[in-house]
Amino acid sequence: MIHKEGIKIVSITFMVLLVINVLLLIFIPSNQLIKLIILSCSFILFLFICFFFRHPHRSIIHDDHLIFAPADGKIMEIKETDESEYFGDQRIRISVFMSIWNVHINWYPVSGKIIYYKYHQGNYIVARYPKSSVKNERNTIVIENQHTGKILIRQIAGIVARRIISNAHQDKIVNQGDELGFIRFGSRVDLFLPPGIRILVKPGDHVRGTQSPVASIK
Numbered sequence: 115m116i117h118k119e120g121i122k123i124v125s126i127t128f129m130v131l132l133v134i135n136v137l138l139l140i141f142i143p144s145n146q147l148i149k150l151i152i153l154s155c156s157f158i159l160f161l162f163i164c165f166f167f168r169h170p171h172r173s174i175i176h177d178d179h180l181i182f183a184p185a186d187g188k189i190m191e192i193k194e195t196d197e198s199e200y201f202g203d204q205r206i207r208i209s210v211f212m213s214i215w216n217v218h219i220n221w222y223p224v225s226g227k228i229i230y231y232k233y234h235q236g237n238y239i240v241a242r243y244p245k246s247s248v249k250n251e252r253n254t255i256v257i258e259n260q261h262t263g264k265i266l267i268r269q270i271a272g273i274v275a276r277r278i279i280s281n282a283h284q285d286k287i288v289n290q291g292d293e294l295g296f297i298r299f300g301s302r303v304d305l306f307l308p309p310g311i312r313i314l315v316k317p318g319d320h321v322r323g324t325q326s327p328v329a330s331i332k
Contacts, residue, residue, distance in 0.1 A: 117219060119279055119296045120167025127163050131156040170217060172324050174291030176225075178261045181311075181329040183321035184223045184294065185303040187212040189328075192317055197306045200230055200256055200266055205306040206313065208328055210321060212301050220269060220280075220294040220303055221323045226259035228286045233278075255282045255294070262331055266306035269297055291324045305329075 116124055138152055175182065187210040197205040212218055234252045251271040258264050269278050280295035282288075297303075305328065307313075312330045315321060321328065 115169045115171070116164060117167045117169040117296060119298070120163070124160075124163055124167060127160055131160055166214065166218065168217060169219065172291075172322075174324055176290050177327075178225070178259075178290075179330060179332045180327040181262060181265065181305070181307065181331075182221070182223045182290065183210060183315075183323050183326040183328050184267055184305060185210050185212055185218075185220050185321075185323045186216040187303075187321065189315050189317050189319045189321060190302070192313060192315070194309065197266060199232075199254055201264075201306070204309055205266070206309060206311060208305045208307065208313070208315070210303045210305075212297065212303070217323070218297050218301070219323065220267075220296065222257065222288045222290060222292045222294050223267065223305060223328070224257055224259045224262050224265055225288060225290040226257040226262075226265075228255060228282055228284060228288060229258045229264070230254070230256035231280075231282050231284050233280075251278060253278055253280045253282070253295070255280070257288065262311075263308050266304075267294070268304040268306070269295060270302040270304065271297065272301040 135153055135156055138149055142148055189208065190211045191207065191209040193207050194204055195207045197203065232254050234254070253269040255267045256264055269280060271278055277298045278295065282294060307329055312332070314330055315328045
C-alpha cells in the first residue's frame with residue numbers, strides 16, 4: 115500500500131519512466147543491450163520509489179504506561195540534555211535515525227492533548243549529527259499525558275529531506291499509534307522525556323514505530 119504522500123510522486127515517476135522507455139523503443143530499436151539496461155534501471159527505480167512510500171498495516175498497541183517509538187529506525191543516541199525551546203530544563207533525548215530504507219511515517223508515541231506545536235525553518239545538515247536537532251528544519255510537538263506527563267517530539271529534516279509533513283496542531287487530542295506525519299528521505303525523530311523515566315532501549319537498537327516500547331513509567 116502506498117502512503118498518500120507518495121501517490122503523486124509514484125504516479126509522476128511511472129509516467130516519466132514510461133515515456134523514456136517508449137522513446138527508447140522508437141529511437142534505439144536495434145541495440146538490445148542498451149534497452150535492457152535502461153529498462154532494468156527504470157524498473158529498479160520505480161520499485162524503490164514504491165518501497166520508500168510504503169504504508170504497512172500495523173496492529174496498534176495501547177498502553178498508558180509505555181512510550182512507543184515514534185518512527186522506524188535506529189537508536190542513534192540516548193542522552194540527558196538541555197531542552198531550551200519548551201521545557202527550559204534537562205530532559206532525556208532519544209534520537210531515532212531513519213535511513214532511506216525505513217518506513218518514513220511518524221506516529222504519536224503516547225495519547226494526550228497537543229499543548230504546543232511549532233514549525234522551524236532551518237538547515238539540512240546530516241540528521242545523524244546531534245546539532246541537527248536545533249539547526250535543521252523541524253517540527254516541535256508537545257503532548258500532555260496524565261500518566262507520562264509532557265512528552266516532546268521533534269521531527270527533523272535530514273541532508274536530503276526537503277519536506278516534513280505533520281498533522282499536528284494546537285489543542286488536538288491524539289491517540290497512541292495515530293499517524294503524526296511523514297518525512298521524505300533520510301531524517302530523524304527525537305523524543306524528549308522526563309528525567310528518571312525508565313529507558314527500555316540502548317544506542318544501536320533498531321525500533322519499529324507503534325511496536326517498540328522505548329520507555330516506561332512503571
